[in-house]
Amino acid sequence: MKPLSALFGPPRSLRRKLVINVALAVLFCMALATFVLLREFREHLKENLLASLVHEAGEVAGIIDPDAPDYGLTTASMRFSDPDGKYRYTLFDAQGAALAGGETAPAIAAQIREAPEAEPSMIVLSQGRLGMAVPVELDGQTFHVLASTALAEPSGNSVADLLHEFGEEFHWVLLGILSIIVAAVLATHRSLRPLTAVSRQAHDIGPDTLDRRLATDGLPAEILPLVTAVNGALDRIDQGYRVLRDFSSNVSHEVRTPLAVLRSTIDRIEDATLRASLTEDIGRLDQMFEQLIDLARADALSPATFRAVRLHDLAVDLASEMAGPAVRDGKTLAVTGATQGVAMGHAGLLTIALGNLVRNALTYSPAGTSIEIEVMAQPAGWRVLDRGPGVDDGQKMALFERFNRGAGPAPKAPGSGIGLAIVKSVADAHGAHVSIEDRAGGGSIFGFRFNR
Amino acid sequence: MRLLYVEDNEKLALNTAASLRRNGFAVDGVATAADALHAAKTYDYDAIVLDLGLPDDDGLSVLNEIKAINTDTPVIICTARDALEDRVTGLNAGSDDYLVKPFDVAELVARIKAVLRRPGGALGLTLTAGNVRFDTRDRAVEVDGHTARLARRETDLLELFMRRKGRVVSRDAIENALYGFDASPTPNAIEVATHRLRRKLDEMGATVGIHTLRGIGYMLEDVAR
Numbered sequence: 239m240k241p242l243s244a245l246f247g248p249p250r251s252l253r254r255k256l257v258i259n260v261a262l263a264v265l266f267c268m269a270l271a272t273f274v275l276l277r278e279f280r281e282h283l284k285e286n287l288l289a290s291l292v293h294e295a296g297e298v299a300g301i302i303d304p305d306a307p308d309y310g311l312t313t314a315s316m317r318f319s320d321p322d323g324k325y326r327y328t329l330f331d332a333q334g335a336a337l338a339g340g341e342t343a344p345a346i347a348a349q350i351r352e353a354p355e356a357e358p359s360m361i362v363l364s365q366g367r368l369g370m371a372v373p374v375e376l377d378g379q380t381f382h383v384l385a386s387t388a389l390a391e392p393s394g395n396s397v398a399d400l401l402h403e404f405g406e407e408f409h410w411v412l413l414g415i416l417s418i419i420v421a422a423v424l425a426t427h428r429s430l431r432p433l434t435a436v437s438r439q440a441h442d443i444g445p446d447t448l449d450r451r452l453a454t455d456g457l458p459a460e461i462l463p464l465v466t467a468v469n470g471a472l473d474r475i476d477q478g479y480r481v482l483r484d485f486s487s488n489v490s491h492e493v494r495t496p497l498a499v500l501r502s503t504i505d506r507i508e509d510a511t512l513r514a515s516l517t518e519d520i521g522r523l524d525q526m527f528e529q530l531i532d533l534a535r536a537d538a539l540s541p542a543t544f545r546a547v548r549l550h551d552l553a554v555d556l557a558s559e560m561a562g563p564a565v566r567d568g569k570t571l572a573v574t575g576a577t578q579g580v581a582m583g584h585a586g587l588l589t590i591a592l593g594n595l596v597r598n599a600l601t602y603s604p605a606g607t608s609i610e611i612e613v614m615a616q617p618a619g620w621r622v623l624d625r626g627p628g629v630d631d632g633q634k635m636a637l638f639e640r641f642n643r644g645a646g647p648a649p650k651a652p653g654s655g656i657g658l659a660i661v662k663s664v665a666d667a668h669g670a671h672v673s674i675e676d677r678a679g680g681g682s683i684f685g686f687r688f689n690r
Numbered sequence: 691m692r693l694l695y696v697e698d699n700e701k702l703a704l705n706t707a708a709s710l711r712r713n714g715f716a717v718d719g720v721a722t723a724a725d726a727l728h729a730a731k732t733y734d735y736d737a738i739v740l741d742l743g744l745p746d747d748d749g750l751s752v753l754n755e756i757k758a759i760n761t762d763t764p765v766i767i768c769t770a771r772d773a774l775e776d777r778v779t780g781l782n783a784g785s786d787d788y789l790v791k792p793f794d795v796a797e798l799v800a801r802i803k804a805v806l807r808r809p810g811g812a813l814g815l816t817l818t819a820g821n822v823r824f825d826t827r828d829r830a831v832e833v834d835g836h837t838a839r840l841a842r843r844e845t846d847l848l849e850l851f852m853r854r855k856g857r858v859v860s861r862d863a864i865e866n867a868l869y870g871f872d873a874s875p876t877p878n879a880i881e882v883a884t885h886r887l888r889r890k891l892d893e894m895g896a897t898v899g900i901h902t903l904r905g906i907g908y909m910l911e912d913v914a915r
Contacts (some may be wrong), residue, residue, distance in 0.1 A: 524792050
């Protein structure tokens with residue numbers, strides 16, 4: 239069925255509808271043509287028959303002799319009556335009385351009496367047969383010669399012949415129908431092809447690529463208004479989105495600046511204890527604010543901005559940034575695993591996601607332990623291995639929800655509770671998968687795996 | 691030691707400049723790209739701290755122009771983190787170091803000191819880390835007041851580590867600094883040199899130690915004694 243649907247299109251497709259409608263229309267036209275043809279043919283047959291009856295009746299009329307026995311007609315001859323003894327010819331007088339031959343009945347007699355005396359007239363016989371009565375004027379006396387059709391219906395046979403003939407030539411008709419359908423399918427296929435390109439363009443339009451528009455080249459005139467209207471809608475969305483984005487970028491700038499001023503003011507405080515405490519508070523505020531911005535950016539991420547990211551390089555750069563504070567906390571970092579892995583993605587947000595996993599591991603790991611970033615090439619991704627307290631099975635996936643901080647032995651751990659939710663958002667935007675497993679020998683393994 | 695500090699927020703500039711002065715720097719503060727360029731042309735600063743978010747011009751083009759005027763003047767870039775992601779290539783090309791806002795003044799001071807001590811800067815300097823002193827003029831090393839006997843490669847290595855104390859030094863960076871681009875070391879030459887340097891520092895009772903970060907690099911950091 240696969241190739242069939244390739245030709246006719248999936249259910250509800252324009253192409254399939256067109257094929258079905260064209261096929262039905264062609265069949266209807268064929269039926270109509272056949273019907274008209276048959277009717278014309280039968281009409282023609284009947285006219286021919288009646289003309290030959292008149293001719294025969296005229297011939298019989300020519301040999302009538304009123305003085306001879308049986309009016310000179312040899313009523314017993316084959317020509318006069320058919321093999322079943324039915325009379326082909328009957329001679330009537332003006333009053334409708336049968337003079338020679340036997341095709342008569344009161345109904346026939348009545349029709350003969352009514353028949354005009356100057357032209358032939360059609361007589362309806364028994365069993366739906368027809369006959370033609372021809373008036374003859376002999377010795378001042380009017381006679382009517384009736385020529386009747388035989389019992390069998392000759393036109394029926396001719397129609398059957400015609401149908402048979404038609405059936406023999408039917409493959410030509412079939413070829414005609416097929417060529418019409420193929421022409422219709424090709425026409426739809428060719429005029430719909432630009433739509434595939436338009437769909438692809440539409441697929442790549444996201445918050446980061448709102449300046450793109452659908453191409454209108456080569457589109458069928460019927461679809462052009464739709465695409466133009468969609469482009470118009472995109473213009474309006476783009477404009478609205480720009481306002482929003484400028485707003486959030488303004489907000490992030492407007493909030494960062496006073497935070498930075500506040501921090502620089504705190505740096506000038508002479509009292510070291512107070513300064514340290516305030517610095518810690520403002521650090522937490524900074525982190526929370528930056529994470530909210532990360533979350534908003536991850537949610538709005540579009541695959542159109544993805545580039546090839548070297549997973550090992552990203553991990554090493556990140557680990558280099560984070561190693562200083564980690565070592566000062568008495569912990570250490572390591573990058574292991576493949577050096578070749580590459581994935582398509584947004585390097586900035588992937589760095590933030592992996593950074594959150596590492597920061598999370600550092601937060602919950604005791605001093606003297608090592609946090610390992612393992613780079614994986616097949617399937618591409620990272621694993622962050624720690625020797626922390628581990629995560630209860632019931633808590634595992636809930637950890638990736640927003641503002642859900644793990645219950646457990648580190649209740650005073652810094653963090654806003656959205657670090658792992660950002661990881662999840664970034665993963666979702668990349669079609670990647672996050673996981674938490676227990677690590678043999680204690681601790682957890684947080685995984686971030688790209689799907690192929 | 692005279693610095694040019696380019697920051698358009700008046701209050702932030704005031705506070706940071708005050709903190710820098712308290713750390714012994716002379717600071718000229720300007721708020722626009724035009725003023726920054728004018729100042730950089732007028733005086734040969736020891737280092738420039740440049741905020742990328744300036745009102746009148748893109749910070750990166752200011753960076754390029756400053757570098758065109760004086761290639762040797764070290765420049766430290768300050769930028770927001772999300773702006774950083776888009777500009778990492780530009781920063782790597784032009785600046786000597788960058789700081790992600792928000793930052794502590796202590797971190798800024800450490801970074802300024804590190805770039806000042808680079809070979810590009812003509813000033814002879816003494817580097818200190820814990821009880822280790824490194825005189826960049828005669829390349830003499832003292833640990834806790836006693837002269838240390840180090841091989842040439844170990845001395846180079848220690849200088850590199852001390853200039854980047856508390857930060858990771860990658861194997862590539864060590865290779866470039868110690869062996870240049872043409873001569874490549876034997877596979878474990880760096881490990882051997884690092885191992886010897888670490889042992890000598892330990893034996894002399896240094897209060898800094900070299901940490902190995904597997905797959906990442908090395909880092910000099912204080913050790914508890």
